[in-house]
Amino acid sequence: MKSNVDVILNKEALTREDLISLLSADKADTEKIFKKSAEIREREVGNKVYFRGLIEFSNICSKNCYYCGIRSGNKNTDRYILSKQEALSGIQYAFDHDFASIVLQSGEKSDKRFIDTITDILHEIKNLSNGELGVTLSCGEQTEGTYQRWFEAGAHRYLLRIEESNPILYKNLHPNDIKHEYNNRIDALKLLRKTGYQVGTGVMIGLPFQTIEDLADDLLFFKKMDIDMAGMGPYIEHKDTPLYRFKDQLMSKEDRFQLSLKMYALLRILIKDINMAATTALQTLHPKGRELALKIGCNVLMPNLTPLKYRDSYLLYNDKPAINEEAKESHKKLEANIINAGLELGYGVWGDSKHFAKRSFKR
Ligand code: 5AD
Ligand code: SF4
Secondary structure, eight states: OOOHHHHHHTOSSOOHHHHHHHHTOOHHHHHHHHHHHHHHHHHHTOSEEEEOEEEEEEOOOSOOOTTOTTOTTOTTSOOOBOOHHHHHHHHHHHHHTTOOEEEEEEOOOOSHHHHHHHHHHHHHHHHHTTTOSEEEEEOOOOOHHHHHHHHHTTOOEEEOOOBOSOHHHHHHTSOSSGGGOHHHHHHHHHHHHHHTOEEEEOBEESOTTOOHHHHHHHHHHHHHHTOSEEOOEEOOOOTTSGGGGGGGGSOOHHHHHHHHHHHHHHHHHHSTTOEEBOOHHHHHHOTTHHHHHHHTTOOEEOOBOSOHHHHTTOOSSTTOTTTTOOHHHHHHHHHHHHHHTTOEEOTTSOOOOHHHHHHHHHO
8 A cells, every 4th residue: 555655755856744754754664765765876876885085184173062072162082183194194095095085074273274284285185196086175164265275275075064954953052152153154055165166064863952843954955055965974972062961862872873864865865966975973873874874875985094093082972983993994894884785886986976067067
């Protein structure tokens, strides 16, 4: 018998109500959603999974988000910034192993020294790889001039999570000051697009106070912003953050995990040809987290190439996996994830967002 979910999945366009129904689907219906999203992935972006070597460049952050373990107010974290040599050794690993792309991620800073350092490293990456390594930046809100400078220095993708698209929820999860303005974050996403980046954003799933309606709106927000890439993942509590005191109100880890998978699948159904990362936080909630996410529509993995000695200082949330795992070990595990998911290793190609390519072509 056809269920409501069968009917919705056959529609051309999904409404807010449709998304709410799908997000609330039971186990049997959820399998149908996953089947559909896997089909769409295969048809629209193929079976390759691309690697983005992740360098967690610095955990120094001028912001104080209530959920994050490296917030400026957390005095229990040793702060670091990688030396150029340390960053470049991770980048060299990526280049030598045919990853084709890296992600430079850091806490948010906007002083001249930080901006110059990132610019310098971007130039070094291009030199080291004869321009072959693609670069994604994830360094927070910056001015248009800074975005432009980094773009000219060789970065061509940028990840800036909106974290939650509901402005009220955003306000509840951030200090109420000029540094944490919802509208500034939206403006930053628009500036990134204007500068020419492939733009990625995302949200945390299973936050305290977050509703299914909020998540449906998050999906519609991604559609409205016409994003090229997505990086979303489950919220996981960190004991040195203000949000920790709401830990008893959270969904169970299993439910947060299932809901995250549903969000990936629905986003794949909604914007068919974007790049979507299976994020590390998934693995904290489920031993096969990344593999399952790949099966139902994710097509990007980010092996961690941060030097081991800094890993336990980049703890955005508790129980972050692989903090003692050498690059080689985590690389091999991710390869196994891809093979086990029945997908192909996307070595040696940038694997840019097809969504971006199509938009650029239309212009
Ligand atoms: N749980 C899950 N993800 C988190 N992030 C920050 N804190 C947490 C947490 N407690 C995510 C944010 C940020 C990214 C770098 O890490 O979404 O954008
Ligand atoms: Fe800084 Fe990002 Fe953490 Fe907020 S989420 S405190 S901006 S690193």
